[in-house]
Amino acid sequence: MEFFFQQLINGLSLGALYALIAVGYTVVYGIVQLINFAHGEIFMVGAFGAFATWVLLGSPTTWSLAAALFVLLPAMILGGVVVSVAVALLTERLAYRPLRTAPRLAPLISAIGVSVFLQEFIRLFFGYIPGMPDSKRAIPFPSVEGISGASFQIGQVTVQMPAVFTIVALVVCTLFLWFYVNRTKTGRAMIATSQDPDTARLMGINVDRVIMAAFAVGAALAAVAGVAHGLRYGNIDFRMGFLSGLKAFTAAVLGGIGNINGAVVGGLVLGVVESLATSFIPGQFGSTAWKDVWAFALLILVLVFRPQGLLGAKVVDRA
């Protein structure tokens, strides 16, 4: 039983990571019907932004617990968010907006191009930025006192602090997002645009700005996920966005793409399924090597039996 709860906790924290990224896919899809395949790279860039912030702060390693939690960590998150949002807005402006009226396939291919570009850019150029390490291999992510490597026990169950960070981040971000979508004029404009962009425009909504807001919100959450990923695995590399991005996309589809709640639920379900599958399926099929197989098998099952996703809805209805 302890083993089950242990795996459940692991799954939920992994799922929270997926969920944070998945929201970005779903918000952008809800508004421009574009699968932003570069979103995984926005997540990766966020992690590198957080790392760069740490370097800019003088690569501190010996800060006290309070300083680490209340200065270093927020600064790293902020740095990551700034970089992610900037890159996301730039790609929207340069790679997607010119294709707004083009056939659906064009921006999709453009997105794949952006994805490859960002990976290669980080791989080749990050090391040339003064003070930054070579990024052709994984870079050790700075450890934050009180989170990295820390854990506590509930009975027999070990809870890692990075897992707590991820889950808390998801809860806080989801609450913020709910407020933003349902209680602000930009949020209302987003819902309106997702339902009928032409009418929204004719009611005086700046649709370009709404689309930028959608990209920015998704990128901000992806950057938080980037930090969570770094703290959880202890290192980051230029390829990290690919699989995580694909998993998060799966989560978004699982929950019903376009539906924010769906992305959160889909992420958590995917994380838990992955975690439980590797623990309870007997034999070699239960080894960690098979976890991606089970995750994507779940996607196929959902697509066959419930193509609209777990929570359905084609548009950003309610956050």
Add this chain to the structure above:
Amino acid sequence: MDAATATTVDAAPGSGKDLLLSATDVTMQFGGLKAVNDVSMQIHTGEIVGLIGPNGAGKTTFFNCLTGLYKPTSGSVEFIGRPLPPRPRKVVREGMARTFQNIRLFHNMTALENVMVGRYCRTKTNAIDAIFRLPRHRREEREATARSRELLAFVGLEKHADTLSRNLPYGDQRRLEIARALATDPKLLLLDEPTAGMNPQETREAEDLIFRIRDLGLAILVIEHDMRFIFNLCDRVYCLVRGEVLVEGPGEVVQNDPRVIEAYIGTPQIVEEEGNADA
């Protein structure tokens, strides 16, 4: 010079004289088809102007030219002495709002939220204000809510503020569209077949509503097929046929113009089309 003109007009709303909209030789061509051909139109403050014509005459296309959805192939549109930017959201900011022939509400939002979307262009707070819940943001949200409730009451929907717009009866959806358009603080309101599908009782209520809007000092341009409605309501009527203005003038003049009668019921073919449209 332009700014000066605008100020004078602003200073004297509802005087019934000032030129609000001036469209000159507007032409909209789609491939080989001239959907709108050399249409000129003037609308003054406080005026209710009708736009009639058989199906396919180019009425809605002309609306789309005015609201920036289409960029006219040639011709110009001036609003309060300034050329209108061919961008829908800028047109709304300038003070022109519209409703649609086929209702285009945001179906999964409540009536109140629909109207609040209309307030968007008149509010100034940005994401930063919203995220940190600065007093400015809260005050503006409060004002937008209050104004939107006022407008719902104005069109008689105050009881349905929290109903999803898709669950409203048809007539109420039409009135909600008008409230949403009014929320943008327009000087000119464009109504595209506001009584389509309404029963006589609802039509009378719509008529009353339009008069009340005019009394607020707005000018109204209305497309309609219901002739009794149009001639009750409008100070002047333009009749559009095959993209061109056939007749323009006071209701009774247009009503009795033989060319208008011919355009509507002159040939058996058109009678048939009208019959289909009614069915």
